[in-house]
Amino acid sequence: MKPFRIFLITALTFFLATFTQHCTSQNQLKEEEKNIVNENYFAPRPLPHSSAEVSCTVIDIFEKENKTVIIVRIDSVHGYGAATRPIGIGTKFEIELTENHLDDSKKSANEIYKINSNHKLLLALLNNEFDMSQNKSWKIISGEK
Numbered sequence: 001m002k003p004f005r006i007f008l009i010t011a012l013t014f015f016l017a018t019f020t021q022h023c024t025s026q027n028q029l030k031e032e033e034k035n036i037v038n039e040n041y042f043a044p045r046p047l048p049h050s051s052a053e054v055s056c057t058v059i060d061i062f063e064k065e066n067k068t069v070i071i072v073r074i075d076s077v078h079g080y081g082a083a084t085r086p087i088g089i090g091t092k093f094e095i096e097l098t099e100n101h102l103d104d105s106k107k108s109a110n111e112i113y114k115i116n117s118n119h120k121l122l123l124a125l126l127n128n129e130f131d132m133s134q135n136k137s138w139k140i141i142s143g144e145k
Contacts, residue, residue: 058115071092073092075118095138095140122143
């Protein structure tokens, strides 16, 4: 009878140790899955097609054919959307400000885009569908100072 008790205690101990190890490893897997989900949750969103996120400095602002135009120099490029041509650092662009962009703010273009001010802009490359010989122009989608 005594050998049976020793066998039973040994078997029960082995079973409990194995079961505890299995449960612990399952909890570790669940924790790892949560970490992967959390990492993907904060992944940056891709930029729109034919767009670029840039930091730039305003070089000049002027009126042209009753429209406000700014000239910016690209200081750094933070990312590109699909099918966007590369932008060189130091490149200068002439960007026409649209009424929609200025209506979002209560300030005028001269208050927002002061000469030598720095801005982080999301630019979109627009085609002129009717005249393909014209250069493509960049438009501001959104911006922050």
